[in-house]
Amino acid sequence: MPAKSRFTRLDAFTKTVEDARVRTTSGGIVTIVSLLVMVWLVWGEWADYRRIGVKAELVVDRGRGEKMEIHMNISFPRIPCELLTLDVMDVSGEIQTGVMHGVNKVRLAPESDGGGVIETKALELHKDDATHLAPNYCGECYGAPSPPTASKPGCCNTCDEVRDAYASVSWSFGRGEGVEQCEREHYAEHLDSQRREGCRVEGLIRVNKVVGNFHFAPGKSFSNGNMHVHDLENYFKEEGKHDFTHRIHMLRFGPPLPDSVLARLQGGPGGGSVMGEKMNPLDGTEMVTQDKAFNFMYFVKVVSTAYLPLGWETQGSQKQLDARAASESLSHDSIGLGGLGMGYLGSVETHQYSVTSHKRSLAGGSDAAEGHKERLHARGGIPGVFFSYDISPMKVINREARGKSFSGFLVGVCAVIGGTLTVAAAIDRALYEGGQRVKKLHSG
Numbered sequence: 001m002p003a004k005s006r007f008t009r010l011d012a013f014t015k016t017v018e019d020a021r022v023r024t025t026s027g028g029i030v031t032i033v034s035l036l037v038m039v040w041l042v043w044g045e046w047a048d049y050r051r052i053g054v055k056a057e058l059v060v061d062r063g064r065g066e067k068m069e070i071h072m073n074i075s076f077p078r079i080p081c082e083l084l085t086l087d088v089m090d091v092s093g094e095i096q097t098g099v100m101h102g103v104n105k106v107r108l109a110p111e112s113d114g115g116g117v118i119e120t121k122a123l124e125l126h127k128d129d130a131t132h133l134a135p136n137y138c139g140e141c142y143g144a145p146s147p148p149t150a151s152k153p154g155c156c157n158t159c160d161e162v163r164d165a166y167a168s169v170s171w172s173f174g175r176g177e178g179v180e181q182c183e184r185e186h187y188a189e190h191l192d193s194q195r196r197e198g199c200r201v202e203g204l205i206r207v208n209k210v211v212g213n214f215h216f217a218p219g220k221s222f223s224n225g226n227m228h229v230h231d232l233e234n235y236f237k238e239e240g241k242h243d244f245t246h247r248i249h250m251l252r253f254g255p256p257l258p259d260s261v262l263a264r265l266q267g268g269p270g271g272g273s274v275m276g277e278k279m280n281p282l283d284g285t286e287m288v289t290q291d292k293a294f295n296f297m298y299f300v301k302v303v304s305t306a307y308l309p310l311g312w313e314t315q316g317s318q319k320q321l322d323a324r325a326a327s328e329s330l331s332h333d334s335i336g337l338g339g340l341g342m343g344y345l346g347s348v349e350t351h352q353y354s355v356t357s358h359k360r361s362l363a364g365g366s367d368a369a370e371g372h373k374e375r376l377h378a379r380g381g382i383p384g385v386f387f388s389y390d391i392s393p394m395k396v397i398n399r400e401a402r403g404k405s406f407s408g409f410l411v412g413v414c415a416v417i418g419g420t421l422t423v424a425a426a427i428d429r430a431l432y433e434g435g436q437r438v439k440k441l442h443s444g
Contacts, residue, residue: 034424049409061395073249080194103203217384254350293362
């Protein structure tokens, strides 16, 4: 038997003789419609193949010895910058000194005058320098021991160093009357001139990625035994109306994600949300009080979050590993402020958080005014705004990925073509046989 005959017997696609084919108008219409449907469905398959989605993964965060940047923009319309103090503390309760930061204090006009910006000055966190004094100058500490942070050992060359010296022995400082350094720096005059002003704190601080807190409170801070306290004399003594009414314009942990990435994350697969309602839920929060002795507390749960763009696995992962190996001996301080967390190919290491809040009067008593008669507040404490943050042991990885592989796209195209032709053939057959039956009825 010839070789051609063997393959002929295996042919699964039998052909009809040209003379036996019947072409109809309805068949032509069905053909055109089926072609249009196939083009539309194939285009949908192509768009689905090109669409980039975000898949969320939850893993254990195994990072060690990392740093974290806290970005903030918070306004206090009823307390002047001269009285406002920012302290950063770690899990041990000790004040973190030498914190890398870029924080500015912005003096705000009184609320009655519109609250406009008066002056912007960089905040020196836990540090005060006096570079304008003579080299051999040694200021008196007025009976208190020189503070360990003094620019010159055994001396108090600035008003803040005298305040630190007083704080070390738990002495009240007041307005600095009779203190040469404070009179030279016009400390009392500054208090008087800013009595009705407000203050906005904006910028970022870089802290160890461990449990800790940062807080805004009035007066100089110091440690008294195992307690962290503030010199509150000027805050309560001032005739001006001071309180810790505040507005959180922005508070985030880590670098921001690009708007295009946020839009994609908020969309989520199938219209859901990968990142939740808000990545930074405290943004836009405003709290109002008329009580000087009032305390606001925010308990923040920080979750490490990574965003890995498409192609990062094949191009960026090895680059990241090489960069990490090369920088293991380098300090995080070698990375400029605001650059921590920005990786290769647009990958971002940042954080999202959840928060619960609590507020109370330092006078104590029940919370009946808030509708909770059963809730009793303790008496005492420091007026201010406190942010306590805890680090979650879990990490969320948002990874870009195509919803369909190229082989999946080809399978979809074949299914579209085959399915459309099969349905079109069935429709054409039904129309043809229906037309033949109608003709027979009319002719019979």
